[in-house]
Amino acid sequence: MLVTISFYLLAFVAIASAMMVVVSRNPVHSVMFLIVTFISAAGLFILMGAEFIALLLVMVYVGAVAVLFLFVVMMLDVDFVELKQGFLQYLPFGFVLALILLAEMIMVGAAYFSGESKKMVKFDSEKSNLERFGEVLYTEYAFFFEAAGLVLLVAMIGAIVLTLREREGVKKQDVSKQIARTPETAIEMVDLESGKGVGS
Amino acid sequence: MINPQLIAPEILLAVSASLLLGFGVSKTTNRAPIVRIIAIAILLIYSVLSYVLGSIDDTAFNGALVGDAFGRYVKFFIGIAAAFGLLLAGNYLEREKLDQYEFSVLTLYAVLGMSIMVSANNLLALYIGVEMQALALYVMAAFNRDSLRASEAGLKYFVLGALSSGLLLYGISLIYGFTGSLNFTEIGAAVKANGLTRGIVTGLVFLLCGLGFKISAAPFHMWTPDVYEGAPTPVTGFFAAAPKFAAMALITRLVMGPFGEITDQWQQVIIVFAVMSMFIGAIGALRQTNIKRLMAYSSIANMGYALVPLAAGTIAGVKGMLIFMTIYIITVIGVFACILQMRIRDGMVERISDLSGLAKTNRGLTIALTVFMLSLMGIPPLLGFFGKLYAFLPAVDANLIWLVVLALVASVIGAFYYLRIIKIMWFDEADLEFIEPVPALRWTSMIAAILLIAIVIIPVVAGTGQAWIGDAAESLTAFAANTP
Numbered sequence: 245m246l247v248t249i250s251f252y253l254l255a256f257v258a259i260a261s262a263m264m265v266v267v268s269r270n271p272v273h274s275v276m277f278l279i280v281t282f283i284s285a286a287g288l289f290i291l292m293g294a295e296f297i298a299l300l301l302v303m304v305y306v307g308a309v310a311v312l313f314l315f316v317v318m319m320l321d322v323d324f325v326e327l328k329q330g331f332l333q334y335l336p337f338g339f340v341l342a343l344i345l346l347a348e349m350i351m352v353g354a355a356y357f358s359g360e361s362k363k364m365v366k367f368d369s370e371k372s373n374l375e376r377f378g379e380v381l382y383t384e385y386a387f388f389f390e391a392a393g394l395v396l397l398v399a400m401i402g403a404i405v406l407t408l409r410e411r412e413g414v415k416k417q418d419v420s421k422q423i424a425r426t427p428e429t430a431i432e433m434v435d436l437e438s439g440k441g442v443g444s
Numbered sequence: 445m446i447n448p449q450l451i452a453p454e455i456l457l458a459v460s461a462s463l464l465l466g467f468g469v470s471k472t473t474n475r476a477p478i479v480r481i482i483a484i485a486i487l488l489i490y491s492v493l494s495y496v497l498g499s500i501d502d503t504a505f506n507g508a509l510v511g512d513a514f515g516r517y518v519k520f521f522i523g524i525a526a527a528f529g530l531l532l533a534g535n536y537l538e539r540e541k542l543d544q545y546e547f548s549v550l551t552l553y554a555v556l557g558m559s560i561m562v563s564a565n566n567l568l569a570l571y572i573g574v575e576m577q578a579l580a581l582y583v584m585a586a587f588n589r590d591s592l593r594a595s596e597a598g599l600k601y602f603v604l605g606a607l608s609s610g611l612l613l614y615g616i617s618l619i620y621g622f623t624g625s626l627n628f629t630e631i632g633a634a635v636k637a638n639g640l641t642r643g644i645v646t647g648l649v650f651l652l653c654g655l656g657f658k659i660s661a662a663p664f665h666m667w668t669p670d671v672y673e674g675a676p677t678p679v680t681g682f683f684a685a686a687p688k689f690a691a692m693a694l695i696t697r698l699v700m701g702p703f704g705e706i707t708d709q710w711q712q713v714i715i716v717f718a719v720m721s722m723f724i725g726a727i728g729a730l731r732q733t734n735i736k737r738l739m740a741y742s743s744i745a746n747m748g749y750a751l752v753p754l755a756a757g758t759i760a761g762v763k764g765m766l767i768f769m770t771i772y773i774i775t776v777i778g779v780f781a782c783i784l785q786m787r788i789r790d791g792m793v794e795r796i797s798d799l800s801g802l803a804k805t806n807r808g809l810t811i812a813l814t815v816f817m818l819s820l821m822g823i824p825p826l827l828g829f830f831g832k833l834y835a836f837l838p839a840v841d842a843n844l845i846w847l848v849v850l851a852l853v854a855s856v857i858g859a860f861y862y863l864r865i866i867k868i869m870w871f872d873e874a875d876l877e878f879i880e881p882v883p884a885l886r887w888t889s890m891i892a893a894i895l896l897i898a899i900v901i902i903p904v905v906a907g908t909g910q911a912w913i914g915d916a917a918e919s920l921t922a923f924a925a926n927t928p
Binding site for chain 2: 395
């Protein structure tokens with residue numbers, strides 16, 4: 245009962261916010277609704293017992309891709325009002341696309357309910373997907389994991405080499421220089437006569 | 445438990461590259477020269493390490509990597525080529541104010557990627573190796589970031605490389621889906637047991653197309669001239685040597701290992717690559733005025749020649765490919781050592797006409813370049829002749845005589861532009877005077893030229909080298925045959 249209620253709730257929110265992504269006038273709002281859609285979809289995945297994909301969806305799509313969209317939308321000076329001007333003239337085309345998608349979904353649903361293609365492999369439910377991934381990721385696939393890490397390191401070095409420009413004349417803290425200072429270099433002992441300043 | 449001998453070269457590269465990165469980044473002064481010297485030493489150690497530690501033929505990491513004589517041979521030359529690449533780069537980078545320590549570190553990571561490619565025994569390892577070397581090479585192509593051409597070269601290389609990665613991954617997923625395994629040995633067993641399916645063939649073709657980008661085989665050669673021209677000259681020299689050999693070795697391992705049973709399927713792809721590369725390389729080079737673009741087309745043509753013996757699908761073919769590629773790498777290192785000497789007071793010059801009358805001003809450089817051009821043409825008694833001889837003989841034995849005839853026709857067309865360079869150098873009026881090169885450049889070009897002439901004269905070296913290459917070629921199929 246609870247599962248059914250949550251499914252319909254999540255599904256409704258997902259579809260409604262997906263609708264809002266297209267409809268809303270403000271592109272920033274669109275991206276926000278996109279995030280809501282992703283999170284609802286992640287909830288649907290959890291209901292299906294695929295919690296790893298759900299987490300990936302939240303981390304990769306919400307955490308990285310949607311935030312990237314936000315940056316692009318907010319940093320690029322695109323006149324979105326003007327972009328939306330011709331919205332209605334694309335409506336027939338969008339309608340055709342929607343029809344094609346609908347037909348495909350009906351085909352998939354029909355094929356599924358005909359019972360011929362039910363080939364879902366279920367592992368024992370003792371362990372979660374995450375545990376199963378963890379078991380092989382750091383044992384059987386340890387080499388690939390480490391090598392992929394090195395690939396990312398190379399990408400990072402490359403990004404820094406190609407973009408970092410060291411500016412002249414910026415005051416920076418040099419810790420080793422600070423520590424290496426001795427009282428002799430830092431303090432100057434001056435005998436002051438009374439009635440006279442240091443300078444002058 | 446993994447035998448440490450198997451992966452010692454890769455571990456050495458990964459650890460030392462990361463340490464050098466840390467050493468370079470904590471800089472108070474410019475550490476690029478010392479990092480470069482250490483990197484050259486590491487590359488030389490890397491290339492001999494697996495021979496010093498003793499050889500065993502086994503797999504590591506659950507069959508992800510394989511160690512055999514073939515891999516050791518290719519890694520030896522990759523290490524040597526990369527070490528010379530760094531050595532030649534030193535003077536150029538200093539003069540062009542590009543001397544950053546990251547260059548050496550990226551070279552080390554690129555060689556690590558190539559090393560994984562060469563010893564890959566698993567489609568995942570193949571992909572990770574390809575990506576690692578490609579990412580490092582994209583950055584090296586755009587290393588001169590203030591130059592518009594270098595940035596264009598880097599971007600072009602990156603976009604087309606990403607496309608080739610897509611093809612590669614699509615092929616991998618098809619093969620995984622239709623054989624149920626990522627491991628080369630298990631794929632081979634599945635192909636042998638279940639016979640051929642359409643999915644496997646489609647996957648294989650996609651895989652070969654993806655790798656075709658990496659060896660710049662036509663019709664996937666479009667990026668080569670622009671990238672070679674735009675990238676800094678020592679980087680171009682590096683591109684033309686080590687990565688080509690690594691990708692060629694990977695293709696060889698792939699087609700001879702898991703798909704050794706279905707030679708007739710991949711043979712067509714390899715033949716199309718070979719014929720198109722030879723002719724596009726030969727004809728495209730005719731109208732070039734920039735020597736780096738000319739070398740790009742020359743490398744396309746030479747990859748075509750190297751694919752000819754592979755098309756035979758025999759051990760002799762693998763041996764012919766190894767001999768050809770080895771000689772090609774020596775020649776390329778020498779040619780780029782010469783190109784890097786084309787420096788006048790104001791900077792580098794790259795046009796072929798800048799070489800005019802070189803014989804009157806710089807006799808040593810002229811002789812070295814002449815030797816390289818004659819060797820690339822395949823004129824006996826230079827080593828290039830024997831490279832082509834050993835490359836074409838297996839194809840003749842495999843009843844591919846028409847392919848060999850086409851290769852010879854392409855060689856004759858190609859001879860035109862090599863001869864043109866020789867003519868310009870010896871018979872045209874002197875134009876520019878190059879400034880005195882650093883000893884590293886001069887000696888590298890001299891040594892490479894002497895190697896091309898002399899090895900033939902000393903039959904002992906030639907015999908040992910042949911036995912060495914023969915072992916390497918045989919180990920490739922021997923290992924596949926031993927496994928179930």
